[in-house]
Each structure stands twice: as C-alpha cells, then as structure tokens.
Amino acid sequence: MNDVTTAPTTDAAPASNKKTALTDAFREHFTGDAPLTEKAKGFAKARPWTSAAFLGVAAIAVLNTLRGSRG
Template sequence: MDDATVPTATAPTTSTDSGNRKTALTDAFRTHFSGDAPITEKAANFAKARPWTSAAFVGVAALAVLNTLRGR
C-alpha cells in the first residue's frame, strides 16, 4: 500500500487549557467557604448542598484518625 493513500489521524486541537478549568467541586468550595460566617455554618451549608462529597471527606478523615491511633 502506498503511503500517500493511507489516511492519517491528527489530534484535535483545543483552544482552552484543560489545566485551568474549574470543576463544580471547586466552585462549591468557593461558594460555601467564602464570606464572614463561622466555619461550622460554612461546613453545614456545604454538607447540605453536597452530601455525598462531605460524607466522603468525613470518611477519609476518620480513616486518617484511625491510622494515626493504630500507629501508637
């Protein structure tokens, strides 16, 4: 087969840098943890808005505490 007849694939180009895109989670952090309210109120509002994410954070923190106590 001749090289001139083989189609070549080119990578699509994007105009935005994927490293600078914001995610919904960072937007939620910025929304719920900005302002002058007490940190407990900010955390409660975040937990109401994103219950699965806050549950995951609590689980990771609990594992960290358990591993710390286990190492004693």
C-alpha cells in the same frame, strides 16, 4: 445534512476557568464572614455525598494515626 447552528445563550452560567464543580462549591460555601461551622453545614446540605466521603477519609486517617501510636 442538517446544518443548524445555535448561538450561545447569555443566561448560561459563566465558565469556571477549568475548575471543577467541587472547587466552585468550595468557593461558594467557604467564602465570607460566617463561622466555619455554618459554612460546613451549608456545604454538607448542598453536597451530602461529598461531605460523607470527606468524613470517611478523615476517619480513616485518624484511625491510622491512632493505630500507629500503639507501637
């Protein structure tokens, strides 16, 4: 058998305390004093698929709201 143990490296990224990568991305892009539009642009550039999913969900919510107001 191979009993090789490796020591943890010190140059690795710190653990995120059971948070997801998405939470870390929100925290990274939406903290600070920049305007909200600049923060959103930075997040969209870093995570384009996530941003598209959020926009899709928001669009569905708006369409359902408008559909319900016709009754």
